[in-house]
Amino acid sequence: MDDIFILAEHRQGELRDITFEMLTKGKTLSEEMGKPLVALLLGHNAGKMADQLKDRANRVMLVEDPKLENYNSEAYHKALVNLIEQENPLAVLIGHTAFGMDLAPSLATAINAPIATDCLDVMVVNARFKAIRQVYGGKLNVEVHLKPGQPHLITVRPASFSPEDYSLPGEIVNVASPLTEEIASKRFLEYVEAAAGEVDITQSPILVSVGRGIKDQENITIVQDLADSLGAALSCSRPVVDKKWLPKERQVGTSGKTVKPKVYIAVGISGAFQHVAGMKTSGTIIAINKDPKAPIFNVADYGIVGDLFKIVPSLKEKVKEAFA
Ligand SMILES: Cc1cc2nc3c(=O)[nH]c(=O)nc-3n(C[C@H](O)[C@H](O)[C@H](O)COP(=O)(O)OP(=O)(O)OC[C@H]3O[C@@H](n4cnc5c(N)ncnc54)[C@H](O)[C@@H]3O)c2cc1C
Structure with a gap:
């Protein structure tokens, strides 16, 4: 049990901001824990994105599979359960985005891991992770102390951390896709762009x-x-x-x-x-x-x-x- 995993989020071949926000926080956590920072990238023809992540982590674990080209909770779920069970990381940080909200709870159930959701901050206290999250509709902040001994899932609220410039000597490690069977229950149809005039x-x-x-x-x-x-x-x-x-x-x-x-x-x-x-x-x-x-x-x-x-x-x- 060693690494701190960050799940890279991407859409239409581009990494999302939340990925870099979590990596910046992950770097601090990995320094405090003295453990490697690992970016998990699940995709297809994702070499360009892996290169972008290479100097922001100690390792990029790249799972290439056409079934992972677009986010699909069933495909991601299967690939991640496999990876987490094999690698047994200390923690997995996932964006508290539409993507992470869909994925993280079922993943936590499948690997029987504790989960802290929608966290505004994550820190290390006495070699344990502590997360800050809000309750009662944001009226109170609570501290969640995660017990060591099994991987923790932590979903991070977007814009909680500012991405910073840094450079790590990362390497890209290709991991064989465990997705041998067809994804049966869910399938990607198309991206629907916001209507003209709509603003993000x-x-x-x-x-x-x-x-x-x-x-x-x-x-x-x-x-x-x-x-x-x-x-x-x-x-x-x-x-x-x-x-x-x-x-x-x-x-x-x-x-x-x-x-x-x-x-x-x-x-x-x-x-x-x-x-x-x-x-x-x-x-x-x-x-x-x-x-x-x-x-x-x-x-x-x-x-x-x-x-x-x-x-x-x-x-x-x-x-x-x-x-x-
Ligand atoms: C579960 C839950 C979730 C919620 N989620 C959200 C959320 O995501 N986002 C959100 O915004 N709210 C949310 N709310 C509602 C929130 O509690 C407030 O009711 C809301 O934010 C108030 O909006 P407001 O400031 O526009 O209106 P008001 O509170 O009515 O404030 C209007 C302000 O305008 C000022 N004003 C009036 N006239 C003038 C003038 N001529 N010139 C200058 N100032 C003037 C007044 O002094 C006042 O401060 C949520 C509530 C609940 C219960």
Whole structure:
């Protein structure tokens, strides 16, 4: 029992950000434990991705199989049960993404391993892993102490760690695919791209986020104009989605998306913990709210107390002047 495994996540031949976030955390864990860091890559024609991972781990274990080209929980499950039982790692980190949420629980059951899900942090205390996760909808953080002696599965919330530059002398080790039989119960059909005009708010470096303080759907154009002047994407709090003013894909928070832009501007958002949990690791947070006691100011780097209907249009004009 030795290695720390990170399961690489990829889509359409590209590694996802969560992979590099987990590898950065994995490097710290491997240094603290004095154990090797291993990236697991399951794919097909995945040499380019393996090369990208090579200097970010001590070893890349590559399982090549056409059945692993696109994520399929049954194929991944079979391949991983095999690998984990053979290698007996200390821990396996998996992204708490749609992919990881689908895969990790059944994997934990199959190998009878303890699992800590949706973790915000993982650390080593007295040569044991400790994970931090939230309970009661994000009101409390709890520490989960994982007992040594068997592999642990830990799923990591996206954007919890910032990927860092480092270089490790990694090697690529090809592992024979254990998938000898057809995958019977599930099959990949196609990727469905987001409809034109839809925005992935997790990818935008600047987000302008609108809350219930906007009062009416037609007022959202004021905030959209500010976002446009900054080249930012528009996101929102949950009531804006509940009222059907913006689609669910734009919602930030525990029941929406976790975002980590360079700049996050919260407009008419009170700062309920369910919202803050989804954006508090943003680079610079700017809040506009008429209530000086609004909790959003507790996490904001800059706060503007005042009426958004006056502040947002004049801010937009200033931005336009600055970029003219
Ligand atoms: C299980 C669960 C999951 C949830 N998940 C999420 C989630 O993922 N994301 C999320 O956002 N919420 C979530 N919520 C809801 C959350 O608890 C809050 O109700 C929500 O975040 C509040 O949204 P808001 O800040 O836009 O609205 P409000 O709390 O109503 O705040 C509006 C703010 O606008 C300000 N304001 C009003 N008028 C003006 C003006 N003219 N100028 C300037 N400021 C003004 C007010 O001072 C106020 O602070 C969840 C709740 C539950 C129970």
